[in-house]
Amino acid sequence: MKAQQYEAPDSIDKAVALLAAAKGQARVLAGGTDLLIQMRVGRLSADTIVDIKCIAELRKISREDGGFKIGAAVSGAEADEHAELVAHWPGVVEGWELIGSTQIQGRATLAGNLCNASPAADGVPALIAAGAQVTIVGPNGSRKVPVEAIPTGPGRNSLAKGEFVTYFHLPKRPPHSSDAYLRLIPRTEMDIAVVGCAVNLTLDAGGTCTAASVALGAVAPTVVKVPDGAKALIGTKLDAAALDKLAAAASAACKPIDDKRGTVVYRTKIAGVLARRAALIAYERARKRA
């Protein structure tokens, strides 16, 4: 692993300036659980590492406009300990928590999971189903974009030179809303998703679905939204016919690869199964939330 310079700025502005002024390749270090491994195996190089964990505001989870603002340097373990975030967005947190071991959770950030741009990133589908946005800063100032605008393909993202993610923004929750994320792996823990599925629902007081969003991971180069599946749930109490339509729509949305973890046929079938199960979990959670 080669790296020359290490900087740990204490403000976003200083981090932007360091990245803009860096000679050669500069890399942002958050949790480091992808970056340091990729540098060690020679897949990525860095002349300068800019560690953003000393920027206090990026280490915080706070309330914002009835929703949540999550700093890019918050670890999975910190999110898991934030009872309010878990109560509002259990699906977002359970996706994040599935990334790696307890040790990895002590460091791994959602921003890293997003920008690393693995098609199987467990943190990403629930963010997209949630309608989350990210703030990006860079030499040309700051902008806010939907989470799905960041990954552009396996290992590639849309950030320009000198840009990095500073915050995630999760919107305000209407009453009777919740979400869920499920993934399938060949073992019970510590593996990469064969398929991941997030479902985000809002119900009316009687339990009828009024809004839905469904997103699949690991079945295409980037996360796939399933608008037909979401539409099938709206206006129903997730009866068998609605769930059948959801499952069919999820399978139809898949454009997966064959690899050692799963075949095209298997991934396509499993996407429907997980969508159905995740929808039922989100439904039960939403019913319990006044």
Next chain:
Amino acid sequence: MSKHHVTATINGEPTEFLCETSQSLLDVLRDELELTGSKEGCTSGDCGACSVMLDGRLVCSCLVLGVEASGRTVDTIEGMAQGADLHPLQRHFLEGAALQCGICTPGFLIAARALLERTPDPTETEIRYWLAGNLCRCTGYDKIVRAVMDAAAEMRGAR
């Protein structure tokens, strides 16, 4: 590029060291500070043999830069026993033969202690999930899980 001059609190002691940017915290512990209890297994965050506590949080020291320890607290296996008095986890690992070659043991002990600090009465399932990032190719895990449960019971009784 000159080396970084880092000051950190390691096992309760203010400690200074010099390191290159590219040195991991594990490299620093083993090669600069002669704290060789933390082991290098995979260097990719999969095996947990290098587990340490960083500001009270369980991490793989192979995935932390040495320079990141600046101003932080690091707790390693070397700080677990109090003099000749072994930690209950260490004693139960020995008594229950929860180790064979021993390479994974420091990581298991650090990770298990972190679990018991937040969950004094864990179920077997909680122990297995918490320790999923610590690999052992000798024991088959059963004796490790039992040793953690026995140590937890003893520590609860001692309170």
